[in-house]
Amino acid sequence: MADNYTKFVNGGLGKKLSKQLGLPRPAILRRYAPDAPLTVGPVLVVSDDASAGDADALAKALVAWDVDVRRSGDDSADIRWGGVVLVGTAAESPEAVSEAVLALGGTLRKLAGNGRVVVVSRAPEAGDSPTLAATRAGFEGFTRSVGKELRGGATANGVQLTGGAAVDSASALGTLRFFLSAKSAYVDGQVLPVGPSDAQADVDWARPLAGKVAVVTGSARGIGAAIAGTLARDGAKVLVVDVPAAGESLAAVANKIKGTALQLDVTAPDAGTKILEATKHLGGIDILVHNAGILRDKLLANMKPAQWDAVIAVNLASQLRINEQLLAAGVEGLRIVSLASTSGIAGNKGQTNYAYSKSGVIGHTAATAPLVAALGGTANAVAPGFIETEMTRSIPVGTRVVARHVVPSLQQGGLPIDVAEAIAFLSSPVASGVNGQVLRVCGQSMVGK
Numbered sequence: 001m002a003d004n005y006t007k008f009v010n011g012g013l014g015k016k017l018s019k020q021l022g023l024p025r026p027a028i029l030r031r032y033a034p035d036a037p038l039t040v041g042p043v044l045v046v047s048d049d050a051s052a053g054d055a056d057a058l059a060k061a062l063v064a065w066d067v068d069v070r071r072s073g074d075d076s077a078d079i080r081w082g083g084v085v086l087v088g089t090a091a092e093s094p095e096a097v098s099e100a101v102l103a104l105g106g107t108l109r110k111l112a113g114n115g116r117v118v119v120v121s122r123a124p125e126a127g128d129s130p131t132l133a134a135t136r137a138g139f140e141g142f143t144r145s146v147g148k149e150l151r152g153g154a155t156a157n158g159v160q161l162t163g164g165a166a167v168d169s170a171s172a173l174g175t176l177r178f179f180l181s182a183k184s185a186y187v188d189g190q191v192l193p194v195g196p197s198d199a200q201a202d203v204d205w206a207r208p209l210a211g212k213v214a215v216v217t218g219s220a221r222g223i224g225a226a227i228a229g230t231l232a233r234d235g236a237k238v239l240v241v242d243v244p245a246a247g248e249s250l251a252a253v254a255n256k257i258k259g260t261a262l263q264l265d266v267t268a269p270d271a272g273t274k275i276l277e278a279t280k281h282l283g284g285i286d287i288l289v290h291n292a293g294i295l296r297d298k299l300l301a302n303m304k305p306a307q308w309d310a311v312i313a314v315n316l317a318s319q320l321r322i323n324e325q326l327l328a329a330g331v332e333g334l335r336i337v338s339l340a341s342t343s344g345i346a347g348n349k350g351q352t353n354y355a356y357s358k359s360g361v362i363g364h365t366a367a368t369a370p371l372v373a374a375l376g377g378t379a380n381a382v383a384p385g386f387i388e389t390e391m392t393r394s395i396p397v398g399t400r401v402v403a404r405h406v407v408p409s410l411q412q413g414g415l416p417i418d419v420a421e422a423i424a425f426l427s428s429p430v431a432s433g434v435n436g437q438v439l440r441v442c443g444q445s446m447v448g449k
């Protein structure tokens with residue numbers, strides 16, 4: 001559900017009042033529903049001349065998903081695009097992309113509410129000429145800027161192919177689908193690198209995690225409970241983990257999703273071993289979500305050792321130890337997703353301990369990625385911005401209202417489900433080409449780069 005302000009300004013009286021007073025009017029974001037179409041209207045695929053073959057390949061994939069795909073614009077007054085995909089994968093010079101980029105611009109006034117812009121490009125690689133590197137890198141700033149210009153719940157994101165990954169590889173298509181869908185409602189202005197992978201193209205989109213076993217730490221409430229529910233919805237058997245003091249709500253979450261509960265403090269020295277033992281009965285472990293986290297906010301000048309140490313122990317050191325124990329046990333094909341935070345990217349007053357821990361998560365994810373890849377797995381991080389949970393309800397109301405509205409185009413906080421959808425995507429077999437990355441779920445909040 002949207003927050004009360006968003007609901008008010010989208011209702012009859014609130015809509016009128018907010019217009020008269022010039023107040024921000026955040027849109028009600030469309031979220032995933034199993035029977036709803038992938039996009040809210042037809043999707044236009046545009047490209048520069050050199051990328052036309054790749055654009056055709058993507059259009060073909062979209063047709064297979066029952067999307068109404070067009071390869072040229074539509075001048076009719078009532079057209080409302082559900083999405084526009086800009087393909088610049090083979091562009092060779094900045095001048096060569098202008099026609100396609102301006103064609104995209106020409107459609108934006110006719111983009112439907114909750115519409116999607118997705119830019120598919122290639123990352124600059126070592127050995128590129130300066131011209132080619134500039135052509136490729138330009139799409140990043142472009143995508144972030146389009147995101148900031150859109151309104152009405154629309155978003156712009158990028159699929160950035162790396163290492164020669166094919167445009168119609170299963171991972172590239174899976175990432176495109178995530179960005180086009182309602183599952184990425186609060187992901188905006190993100191450019192996600194996607195490398196080559198052995199992901200299979202035949203995906204059961206309704207239950208992509210069928211047959212998988214997932215472990216979610218800190219899942220008695222908040223974002224963790226939403227992650228557990230979403231992974232179960234997608235077909236996984238879920239082991240929910242939280243401290244004994246949260247045992248009752250943990251059991252309730254486990255019952256609701258037909259999962260299994262494990263009372264465990266993630267800072268215990270043998271937490272990884274305990275998780276391995278508990279998942280043995282479920283058939284092993286395929287997905288590990290490091291979600292448990294705490295805040296102990298204080299200005300550094302007033303920080304007590306216990307406040308610093310507790311945050312580092314729960315948010316960071318526990319993840320390192322558990323990963324080491326799982327890797328030492330040789331777990332194959334493990335998909336790790338760790339909760340970072342935009343505070344760990346931008347820094348935040350009063351959160352030196354928290355920001356150290358979350359920046360540390362981003363650092364260890366990059367270093368863990370090749371280690372798990374050697375065993376067929378991936379390690380990625382998700383960095384939420386302002387998400388409406390009990391954790392953020394403890395923030396004073398004035399700061400909370402400001403935090404929602406520094407989100408430039410979406411103008412609202414996200415919901416736990418938004419973080420959960422990103423994690424479910426990164427945990428899914430189709431995302432195996434995404435490794436060592438940080439995906440922000442922040443509505444392109446001004447906080448961070």
Ligand code: NAD
Nearest residue numbers: 218222223242243265266291292293339341384387389391
């Ligand atoms: P929350 O406080 O609502 O839930 C955290 C859960 O972790 C609780 O159930 C708690 O009991 C559990 N936990 C704490 N210490 C634990 C331990 N030692 N062992 C096992 N479980 C433990 O928090 P939330 O808002 O749902 O946040 C979840 C994650 O998302 C955290 O890592 C947080 O840092 C991150 N995050 C949240 C936001 C936000 O806006 N809410 C933003 C960025 C990042």
